[in-house]
Amino acid sequence: MTKPVVDLTIVGSIGIDTIETPTEKQEEILGGSVSYACAAASFFSHTGMVGVVGTDFPQEFRDTWSNMSIDLEGLQTVEGKTFRWGGAYHENMDNRDTLFTDLGVFESFSPELPEDYKEAPYLFLGNIHPALQLHVLEQTRDPKFVLIDTMDLWINIAKDDLAKVISRCNMLTLNESEAQLYTGEHSLTQAAKLLLELGPEYVLIKKGGNGSMLFTKQDIFLLHAYPLDTFKDPTGAGDTFAGGLMGALAASGKTDKKAIREAMVYGSIVASFGVEEFSLERLKQLDRDEIEIRVAEFKEMCRI
Known part of the structure; x- marks a missing residue:
């Protein structure tokens, strides 16, 4: 049987998390940017994962990815401990405190792409050191569309x-806080103008529960967040959104x-499911029909 062609490569962190919210605590659960992003993308495209885990990484977590048909050829297993992170959310569930960070094998991670992944037309550079993102980009063969994510740490030190x-x-x-930090501009429209001058065609500013904003040099697109009854854990919501976006875009074959606007809707809806449970628990139970039903509901809510 011929192995399916990877049409989207996603690179990022893999972690084992301990999460505390105002009402619940979950320990030793699957996390990391690439976990969430690949899970979200898997509903739409054949996705290749690039990340690193230690020899302590549970088989059940690998099985979770395999059951989602995520390609794991780019997953490295290195002697040592998997990256671990702990966070506690405030009452508003927007702000959180980092309780601990143990980098483990992630500290010396050097992403290497399998041959199939180098040919993938779509690439998502998840939140890792910019030098590593550049290292990945230099291994690819003229991808059609590349999305990059970052964080305040890299803005400050790299x-x-x-x-x-x-x-x-x-x-x-x-x-939004990262856009303001990078540019020194409080206005998001002014920040986006400066960020566009760096070279990307699009700047996507995530606003958490307030949706997202897509900027080009010509226009702005505003996307609401889907209103939820159940909201348990916001960890990884941004990665889920971006992964769903890139998966849907790869499925369309367009750029x-x-x-992109249509793909943003799919990314937002998959993220809305993801936060209904901790880790990937809700995404493990999700199917494409549920996604399409919620997308249709969402579009009706936004229709004038």
Whole structure:
């Protein structure tokens, strides 16, 4: 049987998390940017995972990915301990405190792409050091569309490397505080203008429960968040959104503005399911029909 072609490569962190919310605590659960992003993308495209775990990594977590038909050829297993992170959310569930960070094998991670992944037309550079993102980009063979994510840490300590890799990507995504930090502008429209000058065609600013904003040099697209009855754990919501977006975009085979806006809707809806449970628990039970039903509901809510 011929192995399916990987049409989307996703690179990022893999972690074992301990999460505390105002009402619940979950220990030793599957986390990391690439876990959430690949899970979300898997509903739409054949996705290749690039990350690293230690020899302590549970088989049940690998099985979770395999059951989602995520390609694991790019997953490295290294002697040592898997990256671990702990976080506690405030009452509003928007802000959180980091309780501990144990980098483990992630500290020396050097992403290497299998041959199949180098040919993938779509690439999502998840939140890792910009020098590593650039290392990945240099292994690819002319991808059609590249999305890069980042965080405040890299803006503070590796801004030159970050600017270099952003200039070679089609879209930059970051949250509103990161956009303000990078540019020194409080206004998101002004921040987006400065970020677009770095070279990407699109800047996507995530606003958590308030949706997202897509900027080009010509226009702005605003997307609401889907209103939820159940909201348990916001961890990984941004990665789920970006992964769903890139999966849907890869499935479309397109890169135009209309296709990106449509893909944003799918990313937002998959993320809305993800936060209903901890870790990937809700995404493990999700199917494409449920996604399509909620997408239709959402579009009706937004219709004028």
